[in-house]
Amino acid sequence: MTTIRNTSELKELLMSERVNKNLSVPQLVEKVLMREEGTLTSTGAVKAETGTYTGRSPKDKFIVDEPSVRNKIDWGKVNQPISEESFDRLYTKVLNHLGEKEELFVFEGFAGADAASRLPIRVVNERAWHNLFAHQLFIRPEKGEQWSSQNEAPFTILSAPSLKADPETDGTRSETFIIVSFEQRTILIGGTEYAGEMKKSIFSVMNYLLPQNDILPMHCSANVGAEGDVALFFGLSGTGKTTLSADADRKLIGDDEHGWSDNGVFNIEGGCYAKCINLSEEKEPQIFDAIRFGSVLENVVLDPETHEADYDDSRLTENTRAAYPLQAMKNIVDPSRAGHPNTIVFLTADAFGVLPPISKLTKEQAMYHFLSGYTSKLAGTERGITEPEATFSTCFGSPFLPLEPTVYAEMLGKKLEEHDAEVFLVNTGWTGGAYGTGSRMKLAYTRAMVRAALHGELANAETAKNGLFGLETPLHVPGVPDDVLQPRFAWKNESDYEAKAMELAMKFKENFKKFTSVDESIARLGGPIV
Known part of the structure; x- marks a missing residue:
């Protein structure tokens, strides 16, 4: 297995007393409200706004050009290469940035419901609402279930939305960056508040790993x-x-x-990460009913007094989103x-x-x-x-x-x-x-x-x-x-x-x-x- 660099700095960061690890949904909701990162809606969901970036930034996504993947990746406009040196510089910047925060939030879980091929993942956030998103979108370990093993290092997302890259020195296209390193099993995200970047980065990783097991x-x-x-x-x-x-x-x-x-x-x-523009109880009752306590609404406009969601209002974006756990749906396979x-x-x-x-x-x-x-x-x-x-x-x-x-x-x-x-x-x-x-x-x-x-x-x-x-x-x-x-x-x-x-x-x-x-x-x- 490839040796992963820079592990000591990350371990030191994760051992800090400022780290909130694997908080429950109520605890995360409390943090979101206390930190004024979001608003509680009339149904108990958390509503947050992502600012300038209300969708993915595909032109700002890179894969590190490393020896073990160099001849496997379909390089081009979709899979843009970035050097190992640029990754290492940004990795240090991200760790230093996160290390300056008064609080950090960590989720540990899985990608993949098949135990034989699932991937242990760790998500480190500076935003409580982003960590709530990760908690609801990825697979949560059962009580007492072992999360990772010595045989397989987790894939770690380091999310620093308030950190902006410098294209001239960091090798990025803009202030935004989403960088995947397969050898270092690390994803760096910065310059964007859009939570969907975390979800899709892990999906990209699975699209690389699963075919190796004929999946x-x-x-x-x-x-x-x-x-x-x-x-x-x-x-x-x-x-x-x-x-x-x-x-x-x-x-x-x-x-x-x-x-x-x-x-x-x-x-x-x-x-689930459902689009909810023009959502109605009549047309999509299961999705409508799933948006309750613990769910996350992105860029949905609320009534200023009642905090009821106006799903027809697209003034912030057409790409309004709702994130909720599968268990919020009535008819699921579990x-x-x-x-x-x-x-x-x-x-x-x-x-x-x-x-x-x-x-x-x-x-x-x-x-x-x-x-x-x-x-x-x-x-x-x-x-x-x-x-x-x-x-x-x-x-x-x-x-x-x-x-x-x-x-x-x-x-x-x-x-x-x-x-x-x-x-x-x-x-x-x-x-x-x-x-x-x-x-x-x-x-x-x-x-x-x-x-x-x-x-x-x-x-x-x-x-x-x-x-x-x-x-x-x-x-x-x-x-x-x-x-x-x-x-x-x-x-x-x-x-x-x-x-x-x-x-x-x-x-x-x-x-x-x-x-x-x-x-x-x-x-x-x-x-x-x-």
């Missing part, structure tokens, strides 16, 4: 039905993973990050593990408004759309995104994939062959026109289509083939108007639809050219027919 890491939500049938929902933030997996008739495994091993599916996290998937759903928020609301995919189409990862970045999920922006995110999680995309794609293809799961492409984006002209797909329609897929009602349904994209789309789905199912009929002008569809098809074609090592049959049989 497919997945950016997806998962649930299981009464008969033990498992469903996966892939998609980027805002496409509906959390919403669609929170089904009153099914038990939730997890809402965002999972592994698929030889034994089945397991959750990587211990909580521990959060289940069997192999029966149904897989690829969610895309099509800003062009031309993809069918649901299509059943062949194996080649499934591989094509998994590698393509087409969707739209929605407002607020990243800095600078103010309206939907068409994008291709490989494997529906490109920002979090340290390895070559084909590693994950080939693992998925192998799993599909072994377990014969049905795969569907579901458009939760626009219909009747592109963004700005058309309207967002109604959640009730999407739920009805997904329910039909999960219940096997689409297995023998009459379909029509989309001529351009080659997708088989059902002509009838209970609870959904027939004209909604065929996108060209939802547009007022068919020629406008054809032009926009061709524009998107060519984007698919151009994007897929980068996958030079993929079997030709996937490109030929899986993509648009143009």
